[in-house]
Amino acid sequence: MSTLIKILIGIVLSSASEKFEAGYQIIQQEKTLEQSIEDGQWIYEDFCSRCHLPSGKGVSGVYPPLAKSDWLDDKVDESILAIKYGLKGEIEVNGNVYNNAMTAQGLSDEEVADVMNYIMNSWGNTQDEMITVKKVKSIEKD
Incomplete structure (x- = not known):
C-alpha cells in the first residue's frame, strides 16, 4: 500500500473518531432531567x-444530611467537587458542624451529574437548573 493511501486512511479514521466522540457527548447532554434523576x-x-x-437524612454529627440541605443548595460546585474528589475537613450543614472524610466514589462525570440531579430533587430539595455532564466536567480540583 502506498504511503499516500496510508496517510489518507489515517486522516479518515481520525476524523471519524472525532465525530464519534463529539456525537457521544451530544447524546450524553440530551438526557432529560427525569431520566437523569432516575x-x-x-x-x-x-x-x-x-x-x-435512603432518606437522605444522614447521621447526626457524622454524615451530613442531603435532605433539605442548605450546604447543597448554597454550594453546588463544592458538592460536585466532593462527589468527584472526596471531601475532608469541617463543613456546616443546616447549622450543624460535620468534620468527617468522604472518599471519592470513582464515578464518571455523567454519574456525578445524575446523582446530583437526584439528590437535588429528592427529600424536599428542588433545583432551578439541571446539572449537566458539561457542568461537572468544568469543575476541577485546584
Missing part, C-alpha cells in the same frame, strides 16, 4: 445511601 437514584442507592441513608 439514573441518579440507582447511583445514590449503590454509593451514597450507606452513609447519607
Whole structure:
C-alpha cells in the first residue's frame, strides 16, 4: 500500500473518531432531567445511601444530611467537587458542624451529574437548573 493511501486512511479514521466522540457527548447532554434523576437514584442507592441513608437524612454529627440541605443548595460546585474528589475537613450543614472524610466514589462525570440531579430533587430539595455532564466536567480540583 502506498504511503499516500496510508496517510489518507489515517486522516479518515481520525476524523471519524472525532465525530464519534463529539456525537457521544451530544447524546450524553440530551438526557432529560427525569431520566437523569432516575439514573441518579440507582447511583445514590449503590454509593451514597450507606452513609447519607435512603432518606437522605444522614447521621447526626457524622454524615451530613442531603435532605433539605442548605450546604447543597448554597454550594453546588463544592458538592460536585466532593462527589468527584472526596471531601475532608469541617463543613456546616443546616447549622450543624460535620468534620468527617468522604472518599471519592470513582464515578464518571455523567454519574456525578445524575446523582446530583437526584439528590437535588429528592427529600424536599428542588433545583432551578439541571446539572449537566458539561457542568461537572468544568469543575476541577485546584
